[in-house]
Amino acid sequence: MDEQSAKRRIEELREEIARHDRYYRIDNSPKISDDDFDLLVRELRSLESEFPRFRVPDSPTERVGSDSSEGFKSVGHLSPMLSLDNVFDTSELEDFDSRLRKILGKEGDLDYCVEPKIDGAGISAVYENGKLSRLLTRGDGESGDDITCNAFVIKNLPLKLSGNSFPKLLEIRGECYMERGEFERIREEARREYEARELSKARERDFFSDSSPAVDFSEIERKLPSNPRNLAAGTMKLLDRSVLEKRSLKAIFYSIGASEGFVFERQSDLPGILEGLGLPAVNWFGTAKGSKGAFEKICELEEVRSEFPFDTDGAVVKLDDCSLHAKAGMTSHSPRWAVAWKYRAKRAKTKLLSITIQVGRTGAVTPVAELEPIRLSGTMVARATLHNAGYISEKDIRVGDEVVVEKAGEIIPAVIEPVAESRGPESVPFEFPTHCPECGTLLKRYGEKMLYRCPNAECPPQIVERLSHFASRDCMDIRGLGDKTVGQLVEHLGVRDFADIYSLTREKILSLKEFEKKSADNLVKSIEDSKNRELWRLIFGLGILEIGERFAKILAKRFGSLDALMGASAEEISAIDGFGGASKNSSSVRALSIRAFFDDPHNAETIEKLRKAGLNFKDSSETLFNPSVQKSPFFGKSFAITGTLESMGRSRAKTLIENFGGRISSSVTKGTDALIAAKGSNGSKMRNAQEFGTRIISEGEFLEMLESSEKLAGGIEGESEQMTLF
Numbered sequence: 001m002d003e004q005s006a007k008r009r010i011e012e013l014r015e016e017i018a019r020h021d022r023y024y025r026i027d028n029s030p031k032i033s034d035d036d037f038d039l040l041v042r043e044l045r046s047l048e049s050e051f052p053r054f055r056v057p058d059s060p061t062e063r064v065g066s067d068s069s070e071g072f073k074s075v076g077h078l079s080p081m082l083s084l085d086n087v088f089d090t091s092e093l094e095d096f097d098s099r100l101r102k103i104l105g106k107e108g109d110l111d112y113c114v115e116p117k118i119d120g121a122g123i124s125a126v127y128e129n130g131k132l133s134r135l136l137t138r139g140d141g142e143s144g145d146d147i148t149c150n151a152f153v154i155k156n157l158p159l160k161l162s163g164n165s166f167p168k169l170l171e172i173r174g175e176c177y178m179e180r181g182e183f184e185r186i187r188e189e190a191r192r193e194y195e196a197r198e199l200s201k202a203r204e205r206d207f208f209s210d211s212s213p214a215v216d217f218s219e220i221e222r223k224l225p226s227n228p229r230n231l232a233a234g235t236m237k238l239l240d241r242s243v244l245e246k247r248s249l250k251a252i253f254y255s256i257g258a259s260e261g262f263v264f265e266r267q268s269d270l271p272g273i274l275e276g277l278g279l280p281a282v283n284w285f286g287t288a289k290g291s292k293g294a295f296e297k298i299c300e301l302e303e304v305r306s307e308f309p310f311d312t313d314g315a316v317v318k319l320d321d322c323s324l325h326a327k328a329g330m331t332s333h334s335p336r337w338a339v340a341w342k343y344r345a346k347r348a349k350t351k352l353l354s355i356t357i358q359v360g361r362t363g364a365v366t367p368v369a370e371l372e373p374i375r376l377s378g379t380m381v382a383r384a385t386l387h388n389a390g391y392i393s394e395k396d397i398r399v400g401d402e403v404v405v406e407k408a409g410e411i412i413p414a415v416i417e418p419v420a421e422s423r424g425p426e427s428v429p430f431e432f433p434t435h436c437p438e439c440g441t442l443l444k445r446y447g448e449k450m451l452y453r454c455p456n457a458e459c460p461p462q463i464v465e466r467l468s469h470f471a472s473r474d475c476m477d478i479r480g481l482g483d484k485t486v487g488q489l490v491e492h493l494g495v496r497d498f499a500d501i502y503s504l505t506r507e508k509i510l511s512l513k514e515f516e517k518k519s520a521d522n523l524v525k526s527i528e529d530s531k532n533r534e535l536w537r538l539i540f541g542l543g544i545l546e547i548g549e550r551f552a553k554i555l556a557k558r559f560g561s562l563d564a565l566m567g568a569s570a571e572e573i574s575a576i577d578g579f580g581g582a583s584k585n586s587s588s589v590r591a592l593s594i595r596a597f598f599d600d601p602h603n604a605e606t607i608e609k610l611r612k613a614g615l616n617f618k619d620s621s622e623t624l625f626n627p628s629v630q631k632s633p634f635f636g637k638s639f640a641i642t643g644t645l646e647s648m649g650r651s652r653a654k655t656l657i658e659n660f661g662g663r664i665s666s667s668v669t670k671g672t673d674a675l676i677a678a679k680g681s682n683g684s685k686m687r688n689a690q691e692f693g694t695r696i697i698s699e700g701e702f703l704e705m706l707e708s709s710e711k712l713a714g715g716i717e718g719e720s721e722q723m724t725l726f
């Protein structure tokens, strides 16, 4: 290729790669396959090495390479991201104000803008001609990680500015945060996963003991994301797209970095201007005169900040007139025209009226303080956590005590300590209940921290938990059957297991207070629709310990039907890739957990009811759904092979059997349908087959079965080539 055409092709490729990179990373909608994309990059790379004089530092070959291999690339901010100095009381605020007046040579009150200090993770977005071109984390203030590829997770971040006239360049600063509801959802999901994992680990450990498995739930608590800020920061930098797709973040902007063609005169004008461009901006701000006025706004903000969807850890006081900012100047890391007022954790004393015991949906039992209502950081507090039984006894917290209650940031209020002096002579230490307040079962104690748990799987909160999981978007996706409705079904309509959902009628649903005709009809319809969901959703929805979405998908594909999975032995399940046991001869925790689930007579009964209700029990993935393949003698059956086949290798035989919807197991068990035996075989598989009365198929018969399956599949368009391979 001559230089001229190489140059043209290089430019073409760069443009094309950048375009597809955008489709993939920003629009979240790739238009070509990963392989085709790699081919373009490879072609560009080879041309660049052949014609080094056309190399440029910002070629996509540089960026693509570093993104995929080393996580995120560090990129310089156009202007540094500054920090803020903190003030903690009015005298420090007055010092800030008088220093500023002195620098500016102003006698009278300065105008300030007071806005919330958002407790998120700092971000900087660059818009060029109205289009999002880059999204960076704060990093060290000079440069941050390029997280443009994750921009789609920030749901209110526009890829294009709205309106018809945009600044040529806009580098905009703000925070990325996670709404509290989303934080709770992810935290709960993580808790469930950890608990299931720990429980089944403990079950395996204590397999032969009668006592309940010992799980340290406080250990799990420590592993969970502790606050929305950390989870938002962690999410922004996730590389696993499948996790990212399930999360949602928000952004909010409050200041400008570098810009061209963008002017604003007052800080208090900025939110309106940003909103005009379609950018999320601080939705609460107040203007004030002098430090006294600023302090009043700080107090006003403190009263309302708990109503914001994001956490706030303070207020930011900014000089409103932007034309004075340059004159005010800056210290080494922060501007002199702005300061952060930090809110302190608020404490107050009130009376502890009683202690109630809450049973969580995993059976975890938590003591809750019922308080004489008191105002704290703008909200009325009537309940506070007492953590666990150990906490109550360690601090000797007693009903009737005056107690110190704290609300730090946006965290749930907690009882800190009792005011022991206020105690009367009649006061007695608190005795933790021995039985579950929901179902009366004797509570079990775990770990040193005295954590209690209700061991009864039929305890109503645990039923609600199981049903909510089953109905959730990730499982059977029954629209309109959220946690609250499930709670009502359990409480008022006696719904106990998954199958009960399918016997609900419009009339029964209408008897619930919150339902009207239309919403009841909608729920009936979505319950009906859910009967046809993919098999993996049902397997995942059953809530088998250790079987999350990924494993449910593998099982559905592998076994093709719920019946085949139910009939599979622990050994057969352990033989699946990823399900393996600790050693060759042991069954894996997952396999044991699956068996334990289906062997439980109550579960078996529920599954029969689900079958009668008409739920789909078959996998609908392409090959298996094909009606011709379903007629194959291999379909849904389990086979073992022994000896050396003359016509093909074992892995080829396995592939062919699987293509026709059959399964291969490594040994002959009661669940094996047939043993394919090469000539002269007489090993342990043969002996087991004879013992269990398993059908023994010769190689000749096997070939005939393959031939007939192939003929059946012959009419399948596009599949015939694959079916006639051998």
Ligand code: IVH
Pocket: 081, 082, 083, 084, 115, 116, 117, 118, 119, 122, 174, 175, 254, 255, 282, 316, 335, 338, 340
């Ligand atoms: S203004 C040059 N406004 O707090 C002015 N910052 O502790 C720079 N922050 O680095 C910041 N809410 O990441 C500003 N309303 C707000 C803010 C805010 C949160 C963050 C920001 C800053 C940090 C300083």
